[in-house]
Amino acid sequence: MEYKNLGRSGLQVSAVGLGCNNFGMRCDKEQSAAVVQKALELGVTFFDTANIYGGTRSEEFLGAALGPRRKEVVLATKFAGPVGGGVLNKGTSRRHLIQAAEDSLGRLGTDWIDLYQIHFPDPATPIEETLPAMDDLVRSGKVRYIGCSNFSGWQIADAQWTARVNHLSPLVSAQNEYNLLDRRVEREVVPACNAYGLGVLPYFPLASGFLTGKYRQGEPPPEDTRLAAWGARGQQVLSERNFHILGKLQDVADSLGKSMLALAIGWLASQPYVSSVIAGATKPEQVEQNVAAGNRLTPDELAQVDAATRREAA
Numbered sequence: 001m002e003y004k005n006l007g008r009s010g011l012q013v014s015a016v017g018l019g020c021n022n023f024g025m026r027c028d029k030e031q032s033a034a035v036v037q038k039a040l041e042l043g044v045t046f047f048d049t050a051n052i053y054g055g056t057r058s059e060e061f062l063g064a065a066l067g068p069r070r071k072e073v074v075l076a077t078k079f080a081g082p083v084g085g086g087v088l089n090k091g092t093s094r095r096h097l098i099q100a101a102e103d104s105l106g107r108l109g110t111d112w113i114d115l116y117q118i119h120f121p122d123p124a125t126p127i128e129e130t131l132p133a134m135d136d137l138v139r140s141g142k143v144r145y146i147g148c149s150n151f152s153g154w155q156i157a158d159a160q161w162t163a164r165v166n167h168l169s170p171l172v173s174a175q176n177e178y179n180l181l182d183r184r185v186e187r188e189v190v191p192a193c194n195a196y197g198l199g200v201l202p203y204f205p206l207a208s209g210f211l212t213g214k215y216r217q218g219e220p221p222p223e224d225t226r227l228a229a230w231g232a233r234g235q236q237v238l239s240e241r242n243f244h245i246l247g248k249l250q251d252v253a254d255s256l257g258k259s260m261l262a263l264a265i266g267w268l269a270s271q272p273y274v275s276s277v278i279a280g281a282t283k284p285e286q287v288e289q290n291v292a293a294g295n296r297l298t299p300d301e302l303a304q305v306d307a308a309t310r311r312e313a314a
């Protein structure tokens with residue numbers, strides 16, 4: 001396993017991490033524990049969850065699965081999504097985010113969160129309110145580093161300047177959708193991350209499993225897969241456009257003698273600004289395959305993958 005710095009911070013994370021949004025949804029407590037144990041066994045140290053995953057059960061299952069090994073890993077969670085009803089229980093206000101952090105600490109069964117991320121921008125709260133409240137959590141020892149998710153390039157620049165002029169903890173990471181079918185972050189978000197020292201954490205790195213090659217055009221999605229469980233939403237991923245790009249990638253994979261998974265994960269892991277590829281998994285075997293697919297591609301291999309996807313996906 002390779003370990004990389006998270007952006008310009010000194011925090012080292014495994015190049016292949018584990019996304020935990022299946023826990024409490026597609027995975028029960030026992031299955032979640034099996035997935036986490038396999039990840040630990042293979043040297044995965046970066047675990048990403050959120051307070052809203054699995055109706056808050058993802059944090060509970062992850063905390064229970066880690067147990068005393070919690071101190072060996074980098075635990076990342078998020079806030080801003082609605083928990084419970086009402087206008088007070090969502091967003092990035094000082095009031096809500098401090099409560100959300102306390103609740104996450106309790107569910108995770110830990111005294112500190114390594115990376116606390118704003119799940120998505122909250123148009124109702126100025127960043128001048130959110131960042132000082134997050135900084136207070138850092139100073140109190142409850143949080144080590146802070147990050148953002150689903151921010152645009154200008155929102156990252158705005159947040160970093162707000163932190164800089166007010167001597168607050170800077171954002172060290174940006175979590176955004178990024179995979180071989182969707183490279184839009186390369187336009188504005190990646191340049192902002194490079195300029196302001198944030199590591200990129202690509203979410204949906206496998207396009208929800210589509211980039212493993214297990215779905216076939218014109219055939220129903222195999223049972224017991226996410227895109228089958230998603231119904232109509234799954235059909236949107238199984239589009240003609242996506243199968244067209246997948247076909248081009250399969251040609252590259254065949255000519256290089258590599259699996260589709262090795263292209264999908266290896267291509268992301270090769271980008272210098274990507275700190276950890278947080279692929280999700282529902283089974284321990286998937287974690288094994290995803291970790292094995294985390295090797296960097298050569299410059300020539302990268303150029304071939306780039307040529308196959310740049311026009312449609314970037």
Ligand code: NAP
Pocket residue numbers: 018019020021022026048049119149150175176202203204205206207208209210212214224225226227261278279280281282283285286287289290
């Ligand atoms: P993903 O990594 O693109 O896809 C994960 C899914 O693909 C798995 O749940 C599994 O689904 C399938 N899969 C994984 N490895 C496989 C393998 N080796 N062979 C065959 N199938 C495999 O999607 P994701 O888990 O949603 O995204 C990763 C993480 O990003 C999440 O866990 C979460 O932490 C984060 N995330 C963040 C946001 C945000 O707004 N910040 C949004 C979405 C996700 P099945 O077995 O069910 O088919």
